[in-house]
Amino acid sequence: MRILVTGGAGFIGSAVVRLAVSRGHAVVNVDKLTYAACEANLASVAGSPSYAFAQVDICDRAGLDAVFAQHAPDAVMHLAAENHVDRSIDGPGDFIETNITGTYTMLEAARAYWTKAGKPEAFRFHHISTDEVFGSLPDDPEVMFTEDTGYDPRSPYSASKAASDHLVSAWHHTYGLPVVMTNCSNNYGPFHFPEKLIPVVILRALAGEEIPVYGQGQNVRDWLFVEDHADALLTVLEKGALGRTYNIGGENEAKNIDIVRSICAILDAKRPKNHPYADQIAFVTDRPGHDMRYAIDPTRIRDELGWRPSVTLQEGLERTVDWYLENEDWWRALQGRDGVGKRLGAA
Numbered sequence: 383m384r385i386l387v388t389g390g391a392g393f394i395g396s397a398v399v400r401l402a403v404s405r406g407h408a409v410v411n412v413d414k415l416t417y418a419a420c421e422a423n424l425a426s427v428a429g430s431p432s433y434a435f436a437q438v439d440i441c442d443r444a445g446l447d448a449v450f451a452q453h454a455p456d457a458v459m460h461l462a463a464e465n466h467v468d469r470s471i472d473g474p475g476d477f478i479e480t481n482i483t484g485t486y487t488m489l490e491a492a493r494a495y496w497t498k499a500g501k502p503e504a505f506r507f508h509h510i511s512t513d514e515v516f517g518s519l520p521d522d523p524e525v526m527f528t529e530d531t532g533y534d535p536r537s538p539y540s541a542s543k544a545a546s547d548h549l550v551s552a553w554h555h556t557y558g559l560p561v562v563m564t565n566c567s568n569n570y571g572p573f574h575f576p577e578k579l580i581p582v583v584i585l586r587a588l589a590g591e592e593i594p595v596y597g598q599g600q601n602v603r604d605w606l607f608v609e610d611h612a613d614a615l616l617t618v619l620e621k622g623a624l625g626r627t628y629n630i631g632g633e634n635e636a637k638n639i640d641i642v643r644s645i646c647a648i649l650d651a652k653r654p655k656n657h658p659y660a661d662q663i664a665f666v667t668d669r670p671g672h673d674m675r676y677a678i679d680p681t682r683i684r685d686e687l688g689w690r691p692s693v694t695l696q697e698g699l700e701r702t703v704d705w706y707l708e709n710e711d712w713w714r715a716l717q718g719r720d721g722v723g724k725r726l727g728a729a
């Protein structure tokens with residue numbers, strides 16, 4: 383298959399590109415290269431004849447039209463987005479522009495290309511979204527997000543992603559564009575940009591600095607190893623029913639404070655210091671509007687597509703810590719980028 387991936391220089395997009403190329407697909411990666419992009423994530427595929435790169439903003443219709451015409455994709459996997467909740471609190475404008483206008487522009491470029499090609503039934507526009515569009519859950523293990531949960535986004539980030547989901551659904555119902563959609567839980571793993579919780583914890587711990595935990599660390603997330611997510615996305619692209627949405631979870635619910643303590647314990651074993659790393663934990667002012675709990679009911683993707691995550695939380699955290707210990711050049715190069723290492727979104 384020839385796949386146009388947007389946001390392929392980011393954390394999840396690059397995992398998708400690496401996996402797709404390794405499985406024999408041809409990929410063109412459309413990425414603006416924002417602060418969150420890292421071309422080093424694609425070093426393993428950069429020389430492959432199955433990989434091409436186009437530095438294009440997804441809001442640039444003419445640029446997108448040229449990519450569609452040149453590469454004639456069989457499918458689109460749309461991951462490009464502004465993606466950090468704390469940054470969306472300080473500056474929502476980029477989120478409205480990329481996540482809403484950018485998705486609208488992608489849909490229109492894809493629709494024009496698909497229409498000109500005679501509306502092939504096999505074409506797919508796969509929109510990748512988040513479980514944050516569903517809002518916040520109570521502390522009750524019986525209650526989880528399903529595909530029928532009503533939308534209730536509560537941050538500028540999740541509201542912009544919710545808007546993009548509605549646009550994709552509308553383009554399917556109104557114009558017949560062949561779409562599939564996925565909403566997934568928090569990802570973690572290798573190549574995770576060093577402003578997100580898990581890399582922040584690892585790198586602050588190693589630096590001997592305070593490890594900041596928002597509020598009392600009681601917020602619950604369902605953690606999904608990024609390589610499992612990439613595998614789930616290709617499964618949905620290849621086997622998902624037309625117009626259908628699938629939730630993707632890690633079956634790994636954990637409180638933030640427990641994630642932080644687990645990482646500290648792994649580091650105590652792998653890189654011992656003269657004190658336990660957990661001594662560096664510091665509780666800091668909570669994020670405004672911080673959603674308390676996200677949890678995915680994975681029944682649909684499991685029963686209909688036979689997909690389940692393969693990596694347990696403990697195994698995934700160990701692999702992630704190992705990767706950061708072995709790839710210091712990668713993360714040191716990103717630590718100088720704008721906003722990295724600073725407290726954002728506390729307003």
Ligand SMILES: NC(=O)c1ccc[n+]([C@@H]2O[C@H](COP(=O)([O-])OP(=O)(O)OC[C@H]3O[C@@H](n4cnc5c(N)ncnc54)[C@H](O)[C@@H]3O)[C@@H](O)[C@H]2O)c1
Binds near residue numbers: 412441566
């Ligand atoms: N990270 C998570 O835990 C998570 C969870 C659920 C869903 N998602 C979704 O998955 C997708 C990818 O997330 P990620 O964590 O890999 O993000 P990321 O921030 O690591 O990467 C985003 C990529 O998109 C590119 N980009 C941003 N604006 C662009 C624009 N206007 N035009 C072209 N490219 C642009 C960036 O340069 C970057 O390479 C997003 O749509 C996000 O909403 C992420």
